[in-house]
Amino acid sequence: MSERLPELAADADPDAVREALVSWYEADHRAFPWRRTDDPYRILVSEVMSQQTQLSRVEQAYADFLDRWPAVDDLAAADRGDVVAFWSDHSLGYNNRAKYLHEAAGQVVSEYDGEFPESPDELQELMGVGPYTANAVASFAFNAGDAVVDTNVKRVLHRAFGVPDDDAAFEEAATFLMPEGESRVWNNAVMELGGVACGGTPRCDEAGCPWRRWCHAYETGDFTAPDVPEQPSFEGSRRQFRGRVVGTLGEHDALALSELGPRVRVDYGGDTGEEWLRGLLSDLADDGLVELAERDGETVATLRR
Template identity: 75%
Template sequence: MSEDAGSIDAGDGPLESTTLPTGDDLEDVQEGLIAWYEADHREYPWRETDDPYEIHVSEVMSQQTQLARVVDAWEAFLERWPTTEALAGADRSAVVGFWSSHSLGYNNRAKYLHEAATQIEDEFDGAFPETPDGLQELMGVGPYTANAVASFAFNAGDAVVDTNVKRVCYRAFDVPDDDAAFETAANRLMPEGRSRVWNNAIMELGAVACTQRPRCDEAGCPWREHCSAYATGDFSAPDVPTQSAFEGSRRQFRGRIVRTLREYDELALDTLGPRIRVDYTPDGEHGREWLEGLLSDLADDGLVELAESEEETVARLRA
């Protein structure tokens, strides 16, 4: 990451290990992800509509249910109750029966959908609220669902933060495993006024590329050159059982090496060392031998090259 990278504040003070891009780097990250998503993504019918009712139904159905199973149920539900007016006028037992017969999880979700449709008709003159705060007035609509509907129906939401987004932010930009930190980071990454495409895109990235077992190259991840995990080879994450501690890890210092070498054309080892670790001393525990080990790993990964002379060893990023 370049010198534009910065720490964030999640309410508990600055999170120094976070390497969120800013400036031109942020623009590259944003444009790269949107272009990747628009070029190719999984096709779901609710991605082809901006109808808030249809999107609301998809969001409720998708809670803890595989999306492949949701498609048929979503289409059948909307064929039977195509509008909030139709759903509000339905017998609740029929709605619950539909939910149960399609194995969509807790039946209270069906009750909430029915009650929300009734609210829309009785309290909102048949029109959905357009903001996350307004949407949370509907029965059964919490912050996540409200934000998703605001984003996908009205392009007026904040960043959506689900498990996939947390995994992406943790790996790519070293965001700590903290809900407030994830929310802050996700909102800083999102381009203003583009919540619809952005939230779809970053969730898609986590679902098809930055999976628990990452598929960076296979899926053509657009963030590889910016990603700390890709640079270090450590793909631990909050939802990956083999998660390793970040602070003081080889992953942390490998990432610092890559970011430092991006800032400079090349550096001798004893010049590089103090820039990535304040207690670096050539002959110390974390000295030249320790640094050479990290650089050797990065060289094996094709990220760094070393040039040796009689006087010194110089490290640079591979072109």
């Protein structure tokens, strides 16, 4: 493995990139119940339910399923028809997944004495458990997985670091970036980034994306990705106005907000007045691009050189 991801900016320290993401995730993330457990049975249930099903629907179904079959031996002893009926009643998609989950529980009880195997390769021996699900269970239950590479992760890596749309390239990049022995927190963090900040329509500033300072897409405004073939609107976007702030300050030594605002947008005022501008400048200051100071009773913005 090389010491640097080829696509990573020359001035980007890989350790800083890793720390920024993990810190962002640990500070605030969606509190799904399966993120509060390392029980492999519960994690397997959540992963199977989440396949092609909206997470908002999964949460209630997950709670109901575990109320009925709280442990792997309970599910193994259940009637398969009851499990399939539950799956159908909760609109969880393909009923074969219910059959496979039931059979996998039986395997754990009969072939592994009720203890889940821990490695991705061993977990794939369970019925219906493919490479992605096996790796997720190994990561989140045992902290023993590889780097997850799903659609969200591909989108993030393509946008942030220009990783080409190639499975081998994505695999290499994801493996390079994941801290050794930290698959649980890392895979949760990078999937959270793709889910809340770097979706089809990016929410870079709103979600406080920790990779903005290194991100190719954020710098260029081109947020296309393998699963997002059309460029999201740039005209009138927060990214556009960030660029205008930086461009305007680049032409002046310093500007008070009352001078900067009208130069950034012609309709400056009201909902897009000083409060809006301060929010924009706060994000830019957090990214190390702008400095703010109080002079003669006014806030003055200066571009960091």
